[in-house]
Amino acid sequence: MKKMLIVDDDAHIRNLVKVYAELDGFECSEAGDADQALKFVSESDYDILILDIMMPGRDGYATLAEIRKYSQVPVIMLTARSEEYDKLMGFSLGADDYVSKPFSPKELMARVGAVLKRSRNERNLIIKAGELSIRTDTRLVVAGGKTINLPPKEFDLLVKLAQNEHIVLTREQLMDSVWGYEYYGDSRTVDTHVKSLREHLGEYRKLIQTVWGVGYKFEHKE
Numbered sequence: 001m002k003k004m005l006i007v008d009d010d011a012h013i014r015n016l017v018k019v020y021a022e023l024d025g026f027e028c029s030e031a032g033d034a035d036q037a038l039k040f041v042s043e044s045d046y047d048i049l050i051l052d053i054m055m056p057g058r059d060g061y062a063t064l065a066e067i068r069k070y071s072q073v074p075v076i077m078l079t080a081r082s083e084e085y086d087k088l089m090g091f092s093l094g095a096d097d098y099v100s101k102p103f104s105p106k107e108l109m110a111r112v113g114a115v116l117k118r119s120r121n122e123r124n125l126i127i128k129a130g131e132l133s134i135r136t137d138t139r140l141v142v143a144g145g146k147t148i149n150l151p152p153k154e155f156d157l158l159v160k161l162a163q164n165e166h167i168v169l170t171r172e173q174l175m176d177s178v179w180g181y182e183y184y185g186d187s188r189t190v191d192t193h194v195k196s197l198r199e200h201l202g203e204y205r206k207l208i209q210t211v212w213g214v215g216y217k218f219e220h221k222e
Contacts, residue, residue: 001027003045004112007037007063008052008078013101017050020105024112034058034066041067048112051095052078053086061093068094074119076111078103127162129220132204134162143204153178154197157190161208161218170215190215 004026006014011032018028029044031037033055041049049067053060060077067073077090080101087098096115099108127134132143139155141148150158156178161169171190179189194216198205209219 001025002047002116003027003029004048004050005029005031005037005040005046006050007031007034007055007060008050009033009055010052013052013078016105017108020109021112024109034060034063037063038066041071041073046073048116049073049075050078050108050112051075053090054080061089064090064093064095074115076108076115127159129162129165129204129207129218132201132207132220134159143201148200148202150197150200154193154200157193157197158201158208161216165218165220168211168214168217172215174215 002025004021006017006021006028007030008014008017009032014030014032018030021028026047029040029046031040034057037049037051040046051060051064055063058066060079064075064077067075072094074096075094076097076099077095078099078101079086079090090098096119097111099111125135125137127136131145132141134141136159139150139152141150141155141158157174160174160177174190194208194210198208201207207218207220209217211217
């Protein structure tokens, strides 16, 4: 189930958003101030945050700035202000969209859907692991600022592993998904391509780990 955090010091606003969000299939948490919000974000993963700007104590801008130090969760800001400067401030801090008060709950949920769709597309297009970046649309791999040119099957193999970070994939699964057919025999095809892929990755070769007797996994550690 999708998870939403609603941050606003006005309980009526929180309840209004919650009612419409639950109709759209969200599990909702509520926070009445910045401290509560930061605690929630640090302890749980959310699909999206609805964040009011004008709150007592730490305002929405300061809250967003703190969140962006460790999370890229999509954020829609609620504001009673309509000045361009205020919106530009929010966008510069990493806001994904704005809704001005008073607002239509239906419009808000439409914006939530649009932001989540855009966020999913961006995550699917770019896979990052430290200084390694994989663009699935242009089939470009950049590591440490340098482009790595991979043969087609090695690129597909890298993407499959990276999209399933921390998950052990068997040779059979890799054969089926990368080569497009069921596994019926020699697994050396996978092993040979992994060996070549590691050589191309150079110092980033350790991202691909061997799980002896099973297969491989993509593992990135900060």
